[in-house]
Amino acid sequence: MIKKKVRLKVFPIVVMLLILVPVLTIVFLTKQSLKTDIEEPSHVTKEIINETQPVVNTTKSIINPYTDPSVTVGKGYYDYQGGEEEQKKSIIVHENTYIQNTGIDYISAKVFDVVAILEGTVITVKEDETLGKIIEIKHENGLISTYQSLSEISVKKGDVITQGQVLGKSGTNELDKELGNHLHFEIYENGQAVNPINYLNKEVEEKKN
Numbered sequence: 001m002i003k004k005k006v007r008l009k010v011f012p013i014v015v016m017l018l019i020l021v022p023v024l025t026i027v028f029l030t031k032q033s034l035k036t037d038i039e040e041p042s043h044v045t046k047e048i049i050n051e052t053q054p055v056v057n058t059t060k061s062i063i064n065p066y067t068d069p070s071v072t073v074g075k076g077y078y079d080y081q082g083g084e085e086e087q088k089k090s091i092i093v094h095e096n097t098y099i100q101n102t103g104i105d106y107i108s109a110k111v112f113d114v115v116a117i118l119e120g121t122v123i124t125v126k127e128d129e130t131l132g133k134i135i136e137i138k139h140e141n142g143l144i145s146t147y148q149s150l151s152e153i154s155v156k157k158g159d160v161i162t163q164g165q166v167l168g169k170s171g172t173n174e175l176d177k178e179l180g181n182h183l184h185f186e187i188y189e190n191g192q193a194v195n196p197i198n199y200l201n202k203e204v205e206e207k208k209n
Contacts, residue, residue: 061203062117063164065147065185066106074107074179077195094130094175102193103146103186106170107179113166114183117145117200122159131184132173137161141189141204148184149173 078090078100092099116137123144124136133150151171155161170183187196 060118060163061201062199063115064200065114065117065145065183066112066170067115067164068108068110068112070110071106071108071112071183073104074182075101075105075176077101077104077197079195092176103148103184104196105149105176105179105182105184107182108170109181111151111181112170112183114147114150114168114170116161116163116165116167117187118143118204119163120145120161122155122157122161125153125155125157128173130174132171133168135167137167143199143204144188146186146188148186149176149182 075092076086076090078087080087082090090101092101118137118139120137120139120143122135123138124134127133128148131148133148133153135147135150135153135155137145137147139145147167149171150168153168155165155167161167170181172179172181173184176182176184185196187194187199
């Protein structure tokens with residue numbers, strides 16, 4: 001009698017285990033499947049974002065050598081291929097000598113800040129009896145920018161300059177007395193004076209070391 005009772009008690013437990021194990025297995029697998037479904041969109045979104053990162057722009061726009069909106073052009077660059085009237089307006093007369101303007105003269109009724117058109121290194125800081133205070137900055141791409149007729153200078157030779165940094169203030173000189181307060185600005189490319197109009201507010205490719 002005792003052996004029979006023991007068998008009867010063990011039998012229901014075995015049956016329950018046979019039923020529960022498959023059920024628990026199904027539940028576990030279902031949860032894992034749901035978890036995977038939830039995580040997959042996050043992974044896909046992350047991949048899409050990584051693939052659509054913006055490309056770094058390798059060009060930079062050259063800015064004007066001033067920020068004051070009241071500044072205007074007093075005398076333009078002498079363009080050998082330009083019209084006759086424009087060429088006449090670009091002639092400098094000094095001590096009965098006619099000189100072709102190799103830059104642009106920016107004028108204003110009030111003294112204005114002069115700023116760097118691009119980042120670079122100051123290679124010249126000097127004062128000339130005829131041209132006034134002068135700054136030259138060497139940039140990449142073989143460019144050199146020159147700022148003349150300054151009344152004040154805020155940088156020194158060897159300084160590394162950022163684009164838009166104040167270099168000094170406009171002033172007067174003996175060469176262009178009739179212009180009054182102004183900035184005489186020039187750009188040289190590979191040692192040759194060029195028309196600044198063709199460079200200012202234009203994008204130039206940055207050379208990388």
